[in-house]
Amino acid sequence: MANLLVRNLDQRIVDALKRRAAGHGRSAEAEHRLILEQALLSPPKRSFAEVLASMPDVGEDSDFERAETRERAAGVFD
Numbered sequence: 526m527a528n529l530l531v532r533n534l535d536q537r538i539v540d541a542l543k544r545r546a547a548g549h550g551r552s553a554e555a556e557h558r559l560i561l562e563q564a565l566l567s568p569p570k571r572s573f574a575e576v577l578a579s580m581p582d583v584g585e586d587s588d589f590e591r592a593e594t595r596e597r598a599a600g601v602f603d
Contacts, residue, residue: 529561 546556
């Protein structure tokens with residue numbers, strides 16, 4: 526495994542890292558590793574618009590219209 530040395534950090538960042546690590550029950554070093562892993566190796570999150578645009582076209586809006594009926598469907602709420 527490689528080592529990473531980060532110099533000249535603002536003390537507020539170091540303190541925030543230590544608080545976050547303590548809140549998660551980890552060392553500051555372990556928390557730092559996790560933050561780097563999540564930031565650099567996790568798949569990027571897609572926006573809602575990107576998710577919608579990726580959905581396949583499966584029909585017309587009218588294909589999904591609710592059929593109005595006065596009868597109660599048997600067994601639906603039993």
